[in-house]
Amino acid sequence: MRYTIYSSAISCLAAVAAAQTTPIWETLPPTPQLPGNPAGELTEINGVKIWHAEFGTAVAGEVPVLMLHGGFGNSDYFGDVIKTLMTKHRVIAMDTRGHGRSTMDSTPFTYELYASDAAALLESLGVAKAAWVGWSDMAIGTFAALLDAGNSTLVDRAFAFGGGHSPQSTNATFSSSKTYAAFIGRATKEYAALQPNGDLKAFAAAVETLESTQPNWAEADFAKIKLGDKVTIADGQYEEAVVLAEPALLNGWIAGSKRVTLTNVSHFAPVQDPDQFAAKVEEFLSA
Ligand SMILES: *[C@@H]1O[C@H](CO)[C@@H](O)[C@H](O)[C@H]1NC(C)=O
Ligand SMILES: *[C@@H]1O[C@H](CO)[C@@H](O)[C@H](O)[C@H]1NC(C)=O
Ligand SMILES: *[C@@H]1O[C@H](CO)[C@@H](O)[C@H](O)[C@H]1NC(C)=O
Numbered sequence: 001m002r003y004t005i006y007s008s009a010i011s012c013l014a015a016v017a018a019a020q021t022t023p024i025w026e027t028l029p030p031t032p033q034l035p036g037n038p039a040g041e042l043t044e045i046n047g048v049k050i051w052h053a054e055f056g057t058a059v060a061g062e063v064p065v066l067m068l069h070g071g072f073g074n075s076d077y078f079g080d081v082i083k084t085l086m087t088k089h090r091v092i093a094m095d096t097r098g099h100g101r102s103t104m105d106s107t108p109f110t111y112e113l114y115a116s117d118a119a120a121l122l123e124s125l126g127v128a129k130a131a132w133v134g135w136s137d138m139a140i141g142t143f144a145a146l147l148d149a150g151n152s153t154l155v156d157r158a159f160a161f162g163g164g165h166s167p168q169s170t171n172a173t174f175s176s177s178k179t180y181a182a183f184i185g186r187a188t189k190e191y192a193a194l195q196p197n198g199d200l201k202a203f204a205a206a207v208e209t210l211e212s213t214q215p216n217w218a219e220a221d222f223a224k225i226k227l228g229d230k231v232t233i234a235d236g237q238y239e240e241a242v243v244l245a246e247p248a249l250l251n252g253w254i255a256g257s258k259r260v261t262l263t264n265v266s267h268f269a270p271v272q273d274p275d276q277f278a279a280k281v282e283e284f285l286s287a
Helices: 002-021 075-085 111-124 137-146 178-194 200-213 246-253 274-286
Strands: 041-045 048-055 065-068 091-094 130-135 155-161 231-236 258-262
Touching: 041 111, 048 075, 048 111, 065 075, 065 111, 065 137, 075 091, 075 274, 091 111, 111 137, 130 137, 130 274, 137 155, 137 200, 155 274, 178 200, 231 246, 231 274, 246 258, 258 274
Parallel strands: 065 091, 065 130, 130 155, 155 231, 231 258
Antiparallel strands: 041 048, 048 091
8 A cells, every 4th residue: 555655656746747747839728718708709700700709909009909819729829828818808719710709611722712701700800900819820911911901901910929931931840749739629619619510621622722822921021011110910939830041031022020038938939839829929019
């Protein structure tokens, strides 16, 4: 008996030590809930139903904040970031077409279509301009909005976390990382729960085709973005999904843009350190 207690105490200590030695940037903390776990609304946009929800209250003279999650994810990943931002701002979260609670059709995904959906959602809400906060695939979607003459008028400013300019911007080792494996496993379960009638195979194929073939931009494209210091190129200190040279490249290509690196986090910063993520968005909003 003594021995059993002793050995379980040892394994307990070992577990504590392991937990302490796994740095936060190598983990995928649980997906939070959105504040108040709202039912949200579905709005018909470009032939699909786009899910969105609102938080906080509008401040006179301030644009709302539009939160745009990454590929295979959903708005819930921003739950704890929004909890902070909503205390000072009107925040709108939307699920990208096919993702989370939004539906898809047979139209191939493009970053331009993602941008067009977000712009149309803002128009449907009577929002003339918003501060776009895009993560990963929707950092790219935010660039697509900035590069479109019509959509860009709805972007007051842009915070792009973990985006890139081409499929080669993805780090070849990402798909063998621990966080990737954890994320894909979890995202698959979340998809089934949020979208019981969804077609996971068709959805995954559409995202994979998009990510492996697009975007295809170069310096000359980014040179057209004229928002200057209203654009922030953000990344995590331990970014594992995007090649390490990418943020400096994009920052150099967008004249006057700012560059911010979040400490002790990876591509999954919004769940690893939501307070720091919110603080950086807050700085971006007040600049
Ligand atoms: C967004 O861009 C697409 C493609 O150019 C265009 O069809 C759509 O009307 C634009 N939406 C807005 C709200 O400007
Ligand atoms: C890809 O990620 C790994 C691990 O995070 C890193 O060591 C490597 O330098 C990255 N490669 C590039 C090209 O950025
Ligand atoms: C980053 O993580 C390291 C190791 O876990 C820790 O010692 C350090 O204080 C952290 N830095 C910040 C800014 O949180």
